[in-house]
Amino acid sequence: MPVNFREFWKAARAPHRRWMWWGAGFLLFFALLATPLPLATPAHRALAVFVLAAYLWATHAFPLPVTGLVVLFLLPTTGALSHTETYAHFASPAVMFVLGALILASPVMRSGLSSRVALMTVSRFARTPRRLVFVIFSLATLFSLFVNEHAVAAMMFPIVFELAYSAREEAPRLPPRLFLAMAWGCIVGGTGTLLGGARAPLAMGFLQTTTGETLGFVEWSLAAFPAVLVLYTTSLLLLLRELPGTLPGTLQEELSRKVAALGNFTAREARTAGILLLTVFLWTTAGERWGLDSIALLGVILSFALRVISWREIEEDVNWGIIIMYGSAMALGASLEMTGLTGVLASTLLERLHLHPGLFLLGLAFLSLVLTEAVSNVATVAILMPLGLALAHPLGVSGKMVALAVAYPAGLAFLLPISTPALAIATGGNLLFPRQILLSGIVMKLVSFLVVGSLVFLWWPHVPGGG
Numbered sequence: 001m002p003v004n005f006r007e008f009w010k011a012a013r014a015p016h017r018r019w020m021w022w023g024a025g026f027l028l029f030f031a032l033l034a035t036p037l038p039l040a041t042p043a044h045r046a047l048a049v050f051v052l053a054a055y056l057w058a059t060h061a062f063p064l065p066v067t068g069l070v071v072l073f074l075l076p077t078t079g080a081l082s083h084t085e086t087y088a089h090f091a092s093p094a095v096m097f098v099l100g101a102l103i104l105a106s107p108v109m110r111s112g113l114s115s116r117v118a119l120m121t122v123s124r125f126a127r128t129p130r131r132l133v134f135v136i137f138s139l140a141t142l143f144s145l146f147v148n149e150h151a152v153a154a155m156m157f158p159i160v161f162e163l164a165y166s167a168r169e170e171a172p173r174l175p176p177r178l179f180l181a182m183a184w185g186c187i188v189g190g191t192g193t194l195l196g197g198a199r200a201p202l203a204m205g206f207l208q209t210t211t212g213e214t215l216g217f218v219e220w221s222l223a224a225f226p227a228v229l230v231l232y233t234t235s236l237l238l239l240l241r242e243l244p245g246t247l248p249g250t251l252q253e254e255l256s257r258k259v260a261a262l263g264n265f266t267a268r269e270a271r272t273a274g275i276l277l278l279t280v281f282l283w284t285t286a287g288e289r290w291g292l293d294s295i296a297l298l299g300v301i302l303s304f305a306l307r308v309i310s311w312r313e314i315e316e317d318v319n320w321g322i323i324i325m326y327g328s329a330m331a332l333g334a335s336l337e338m339t340g341l342t343g344v345l346a347s348t349l350l351e352r353l354h355l356h357p358g359l360f361l362l363g364l365a366f367l368s369l370v371l372t373e374a375v376s377n378v379a380t381v382a383i384l385m386p387l388g389l390a391l392a393h394p395l396g397v398s399g400k401m402v403a404l405a406v407a408y409p410a411g412l413a414f415l416l417p418i419s420t421p422a423l424a425i426a427t428g429g430n431l432l433f434p435r436q437i438l439l440s441g442i443v444m445k446l447v448s449f450l451v452v453g454s455l456v457f458l459w460w461p462h463v464p465g466g467g
Contacts, residue, residue, distance in 0.1 A: 021059050021061035022061050022062070024055075025052055025055045025056055025059070025061060026052070028051065028052065028055060029048050029049075029051070029052040032047065032048040032051055033045065033048045033078075039341065039344060040339065040340065041079070042079060042080050042081075042335075042338075042339040043339040043340050043341040043344065045078040045079055045080040045339075046075075046080040046081075046335040046336055046339045046341050047336075047341055048078070049071060049074045049075055049078060049080055049332065049335065050332060050335075050336060050341075052070070052074070053067060053070070053071050053328075053332055053382075054375075054379075054383055056070065057375040057376065057379035057382075057383070058374055058375045058379075063321070064321065064325045064376055064378070064379065065320075065321030065322075065324040065325050067325075067328075068321075068324040068325040068326075068327070068328030068329070069324060069328070071328040071329075071331065071332050072086060072087070072324075072327075072328050072331060075331055075332070075335055080335045080339060081331065081334070081335045081338065081339075085331075085334065085338065086331045086335075087327075087331070089205075089209075089327055089330035089331045089334060090323075090327040090330075092205050092208075092209065092330060093205070093208070093291055093292070093293040094201045094202065094204050094205030094208065094293070094326075094330070095205070095323065095326055095327055095330070096293035096294075096296065096297060097194075097201050097292045097293040097296050098198050098201050098202075098322065098323065098326055099296075099318075099323060100293065100295075100296025100297050100299060100300050101148065101195050101201075101296055102148060102318045102319065102322065102323075103300045103303070103309075103314055103318055104147075104275075104276065104279065104296065104299050104300060104303065105147045105148050105151045105317070106309055106313055106314055106317040106318065107268075107272045107275070107303050107308040107309040107313075108147055108272060108276060109151060109154075109155050109317070110309065110313055110317070111266070111268045111269045111272040111308060112262075112266070112269060113269040113272050113273055114143060114147070114152075114155050115155065115159065115262075116262055116265070116269065117139070118139050118143075118155075118156060118159055119159065119255075119258055119259050119262060120259065120262075121135055121139060122135050122136070122139075122159075122163075122255065123255055123256070123259045126247070126255075127247070128245065128246060128247060129171060129174050129177075129243040129244050129245070129246070129247060130240050130243050132163070132174075132178070132247065132251075133174075133177050133178060133181045133239050133240060133243065134181075134236065134239075134240065136156070136160060136178055136181040136182055136185070137181035137182070137184060137185040137235065137236065137239060138185065139156070139185065140152055140153070140156055140181065140182050140183075140184075140185025140186050140189060141185040141186075141188050141189035141192075141228075141232060142189060143155075143156075143185075143186075143189065144185065144186045144187075144188075144189030144190040144192070144196050145189045145190075145192045145193050145195065145196065146193070146195055146276065146280060147195065148190075148195065148196065148197060148198075149186040149187065149189065149190030149196045149197055149420075149421075149422055150186075150197070150319075150421040150422065150425075152185075152186050152189075152190075152422075153182060153183065153186045153421060153422040153425040153426065154425060156182050157182070157425050157426075157428065157429070159258070160178050160179060160181075160182050160429075161428075161429045161431075162254055162258065163178060163251055163254060163255065164178045164179060164429065164431050165429070165431070166248070166250040166251045166253070166254040167247075167248045167250065167251040168431060169248075169250075170248035170249070170250060170251075171243075171244045171247075171248050171251075173242065173243060173244065174243065174244065174248075174251075175429075175431040175432070176431060176432045176433075176436050177239055177243065179426040179427075179429065179431060179432035180239060180426065180432065180436075180437070180440060181235075181239050182422075182426055183420075183422045183423045183425070183426040183437075184235045184239070184414070184444070185235075186422035187411065187412065187413065187414065187420065187422055187423075188228055188231045188232050188235060189228070190411055190422075191224055191227070191228065191408055191411040191412065192221060192224050192225070192228045193217065193220060193221050193224070194217055194220050194221075194292065196411065197377065197378075197411060198322055198325075198326055198378050199377045199378050199380070199381045199407050199410045199411055200220060200407045200408075200411075201326075202326055202329060202330070202378055202381045202382065202385075202407070203381050203385055203403040203406055203407035204403060204407075205326075205330050206330070206333050206381070206385040206386065206389065206403070207385075207389070207399050207400065207402075207403045209330070209333070209334060209337075210333075210337055210386075210389045210399065211389065211399040213398075213399050213400055215400055215403060215404075216287050216288050216292070217283040217284055217287045217292060218284050218287070219400075219463065220404075222463050223404055223408070223455075223459070223460055223463045224408060226451075226454075226455065226459055227408065227451045227452070227455055230447070230451050231412075231444070231447065231448070231451060234443075234444065234447050235444065238440060238443060238444070268307075268308050271306045271307075271308045272303075272308045275299055275302050275303055275306065275308065276299070278299070278302070279295060279296070279298070279299035282295045282298070283295055283296075322378075325378055325379075326378065329378065329379070329381070329382035332382060332386075333382060333385060333386040336386040336387075336390075337386060337389075337390075342386050342387060342389070342390035343390060345387060345390065346387070346390035346391045346394060347394075355391070355395060357395045357396060357397050358456070358457060360391060360392075360395055360397065361397060361401055361402070361405045361456050362405075362453060362456050362457075364384060364388050364402065364405045364406060365405040365406070365408075365409045365452045365453070365455075365456055366409070366449065366452070366453075367384065368380055368381075368384055368405070368406050368407075368409040368410045369409040369410075369412060369445070369448060369449060369452060371383065371384070371410075372409065372410045372411070372412065372413045372420075373413055373415050373416055373445075376420075377410040377411055377413060377420065378410075380406070380410040381406055381407055381410050384406045384410075385402070385403070385406050385407075388402040388405070388406055389402055401456075401460055401461070404455075404460050405452075405456060405460075408452070408455070409448070409452050412444075412445070412448040412452075414437075414440075414441035414442075414444040414445050414448065415437070415438055415441040415442070415445055416434070416437070416438065416441075417434055417437060423437055
């Protein structure tokens with residue numbers, strides 16, 4: 001009788017069987033500790049913690065923040081790092097930038113500003129199914145340039161769900177396209193600036209800690225712009241094909257009802273828009289002088305001073321688990337660097353593989369594209385950045401190029417709902433299914449490989465600060 005691997009994997013991941021995954025991970029950890037290796041003791045222990053963390057991230061045996069707590073527990077208790085060295089990374093500028101960006105996203109959602117912009121734009125321009133999909137996709141892309149893509153997906157989901165549900169009988173092809181438009185817009189836009197997700201700031205944190213270099217807000221945006229343009233166009237071509245010619249009447253009625261319920265533009269929305277525009281302006285003009293983290297915290301202070309947010313709302317809205325995951329990844333990367341493990345691994349690989357600088361970057365980028373489908377994009381950056389930076393210096397490759405080659409592809413997860421929350425949220429309405437995501441995402445993934453390969457050789461070496 002043939003083995004149904006899909007059913008086997010589903011059964012193995014059932015909550016009551018999670019203990020098997022935990023047990024296998026810690027058996028691997030202790031076996032690696034007990035295996036004699038030609039490494040100094042701290043490096044040996046750092047390697048064991050790194051392998052365990054990669055295993056837990058890949059299998060999702062624990063939630064990502066819990067894996068972060070495991071890392072923070074094991075690094076000092078095994079002696080890989082001291083307690084002070086382990087926890088010092090929570091005070092890094094990169095962590096403060098992510099925290100500020102997460103807090104700033106809260107008033108944008110709470111004030112109703114994002115919903116108003118979305119609904120008013122949809123009602124004004126979406127006169128046909130093709131235009132509706134175009135507007136949903138474009139809005140998700142635009143919002144994700146300035147707000148964490150996960151928050152954008154969560155904000156847009158209720159709007160898209162009600163529109164899709166009202167059209168499910170008269171236009172059955174439309175609902176899946178609407179959810180794909182929302183998810184793909186979040187993915188494409190989320191890679192366009194440092195604000196779309198935690199992976200880019202995490203890579204910047206590794207870069208600054210290891211080399212002292214940094215990539216600014218404008219530099220990253222310039223580096224990402226051609227890819228965003230190509231992926232935006234490709235996505236639209238796929239999303240707009242074979243759609244009906246007119247909007248269902250039920251959908252038009254639902255849209256009119258939601259717009260009528262918006263009410264008048266409020267003072268809170270106006271203040272929120274002003275703070276967000278000022279913060280983005282300062283990031284682009286004074287980011288290098290003041291620091292992206294300081295400007296993000298200024299935006300947070302103004303939000304409280306102008307009463308557009310309360311601490312109770314912050315406690316409810318901010319995903320504090322991201323901060324734990326982020327700080328633990330920084331500590332894990334530091335343990336590999338400070339114990340000399342990355343140096344040993346780099347020298348070993350250089351001796352055996354005879355890497356060419358261009359092919360090294362291309363291989364790193366392609367590995368990031370593949371790995372991000374199996375583990376989270378933040379975990380992908382945490383796994384690849386330390387080794388990439390260790391190999392970069394002997395090869396004469398800029399650390400900034402390594403950060404781009406790892407962090408940008410890590411955001412292009414198009415195949416599986418588990419790979420990014422935007423796709424997972426899109427399946428929540430039971431109108432878009434994993435099989436549809438996979439079949440549609442294959443083309444986007446292939447295009448992503450071509451785009452990233454072109455960026456490595458043709459664009460990033462010529463971007464100011466990237467070469």
